[in-house]
Amino acid sequence: MKVTTIGTGYVGLVTGACLAEMGNHVVCLDVNPEKIRVLNEGGIPIHEPGLDSVVARNVAAGRLQFTTDVDAAVNHGTILFIAVGTPPGEDGSADLQYVLAAARSIGQRMTDYKVIVDKSTVPVGTAEKVNAAIREELDKRGATATYSVVSNPEFLKEGAAVDDFMKPDRIVVGSDDEQATLMMRALYAPFTRSHDRLMVMDVKSAEFTKYAANAMLATRISFMNELALLAEKVGADIELVRRGIGSDPRIGYQFLYAGAGYGGSCFPKDVKALVRTGREYGQDLKVLNAVEDANDRQKLVLVDKVVARFGEDLAGKRFAVWGLAFKPNTDDMREAPSLTIIEELTRRGAAIAAYDPVAMSEASKVLSANPGVSFCERAEHALPDADALVIVTEWKEFRTPDFDRIKAELKQPVVFDGRNLYEPTLMKALGIEHHAIGRGT
Numbered sequence: 001m002k003v004t005t006i007g008t009g010y011v012g013l014v015t016g017a018c019l020a021e022m023g024n025h026v027v028c029l030d031v032n033p034e035k036i037r038v039l040n041e042g043g044i045p046i047h048e049p050g051l052d053s054v055v056a057r058n059v060a061a062g063r064l065q066f067t068t069d070v071d072a073a074v075n076h077g078t079i080l081f082i083a084v085g086t087p088p089g090e091d092g093s094a095d096l097q098y099v100l101a102a103a104r105s106i107g108q109r110m111t112d113y114k115v116i117v118d119k120s121t122v123p124v125g126t127a128e129k130v131n132a133a134i135r136e137e138l139d140k141r142g143a144t145a146t147y148s149v150v151s152n153p154e155f156l157k158e159g160a161a162v163d164d165f166m167k168p169d170r171i172v173v174g175s176d177d178e179q180a181t182l183m184m185r186a187l188y189a190p191f192t193r194s195h196d197r198l199m200v201m202d203v204k205s206a207e208f209t210k211y212a213a214n215a216m217l218a219t220r221i222s223f224m225n226e227l228a229l230l231a232e233k234v235g236a237d238i239e240l241v242r243r244g245i246g247s248d249p250r251i252g253y254q255f256l257y258a259g260a261g262y263g264g265s266c267f268p269k270d271v272k273a274l275v276r277t278g279r280e281y282g283q284d285l286k287v288l289n290a291v292e293d294a295n296d297r298q299k300l301v302l303v304d305k306v307v308a309r310f311g312e313d314l315a316g317k318r319f320a321v322w323g324l325a326f327k328p329n330t331d332d333m334r335e336a337p338s339l340t341i342i343e344e345l346t347r348r349g350a351a352i353a354a355y356d357p358v359a360m361s362e363a364s365k366v367l368s369a370n371p372g373v374s375f376c377e378r379a380e381h382a383l384p385d386a387d388a389l390v391i392v393t394e395w396k397e398f399r400t401p402d403f404d405r406i407k408a409e410l411k412q413p414v415v416f417d418g419r420n421l422y423e424p425t426l427m428k429a430l431g432i433e434h435h436a437i438g439r440g441t
């Protein structure tokens, strides 16, 4: 099939590359010429494990192309994915300007039947707006081309995006149109060979499903983070509690890790947007309001622990910070808890020696205005003369560090373990002062 992705970011690029991998001919369009230049020169603008080889293979096979040429891109695809950003507006609602601009650019050019797929995360009712925007553009030029708008939200996780796309738990298609449904079924057939994972539902339910999924996952995390705070007070260990409840199949083990708060380009904005939708319809979403508040507080928990140990005034203190990206295996810094933590520590006068295995370049862009931050090429280079080590992101390489070196290089052996990487008993045996999350240490 001929497919176009409008937007070549995390979702558009992964979608385009994985659909090309299944034999489709895909054109990925972006308004950012720099992104397209990098891709056309064989680079990948984001860090996403496994994506480079899928892209390279399909470019070489002539099935995957990148362009800024809107005419060519709209003309190419029979199925057009809209995969542009939906950032939070000032009131927390999803800003649909990029989605609707993409819809208009389709309406201004299309001449034959198209299936237009909302892949971006968008509030209930957006497909109708996309439909109206296209219709308006067609009417303006008196064109009669037919089209269907379907919703196909994406559930991939950064850091595992290619795997998630190639082996989806489910593929949700919101469609009220039989022809479009058949085409979406055909497009996704190679991804559902072992059993049918494709669920067809009405458009609004599909749009809602995406927010419900992210809101549920964010709720689990905030719930565990809140219990972790209480666990510390009552003397329980949240890690043992996590295992104790996760073993119940009704609860399950995933997304129950207490930590330094959730970040990223999706949970924070999607929780906000759903709360906002609730408000719009006069429905106060009390649980989700609390989820957001709890996460804002959680991002400060490591700072509170540092202050409790070293005092409110951190002038003259230096901290090694390991892990800057919002989660491991990505260079994405959007809404990363590390940003809040570093800002709060430097605001109190501390100096930061920061390290991340892949997000250093992205981090230095967002932290460039903060003179209190220096970047280190290796994790251990951040340690000398630091008063403590603060771990914010659980990269694998931090799991088994050289503890003797940590002890020798820090001014005193103090570790703030924001992702519960280390066992308190081991830290005690090593003589390291260990401040974890919800573990009574």
Ligand code: NAD
Pocket: 006, 007, 008, 009, 010, 011, 012, 029, 030, 031, 032, 035, 083, 084, 085, 086, 098, 101, 102, 105, 119, 120, 121, 122, 154, 155, 156, 157, 158, 265, 266
């Ligand atoms: P992104 O910022 O990485 O990429 C969006 C791209 O769209 C940018 O490159 C931008 O230049 C481009 N763009 C904007 N307007 C355009 C236009 N009119 N024509 C062509 N290109 C245009 O965003 P993302 O992380 O890929 O997210 C896209 C959407 O998918 C969001 O709604 C997000 O919530 C959702 N989503 C993201 C993820 C994720 O892991 N990042 C997962 C599931 C869903």
Ligand code: UGA
Pocket: 121, 154, 155, 156, 157, 158, 159, 214, 217, 221, 254, 255, 256, 257, 258, 259, 260, 261, 262, 263, 264, 265, 266, 267, 326, 327
């Ligand atoms: C999340 C969802 O997991 C995807 O299904 C969804 O498609 C995507 O949002 C989206 O809509 O964009 P992502 O943001 O890439 O994916 O990353 P997650 O692995 O979900 O992690 C999000 C945040 O939660 C991270 O900061 C992570 O550290 C934190 N987290 C995750 C915890 O604190 N505890 C956990 O147990 C799990």
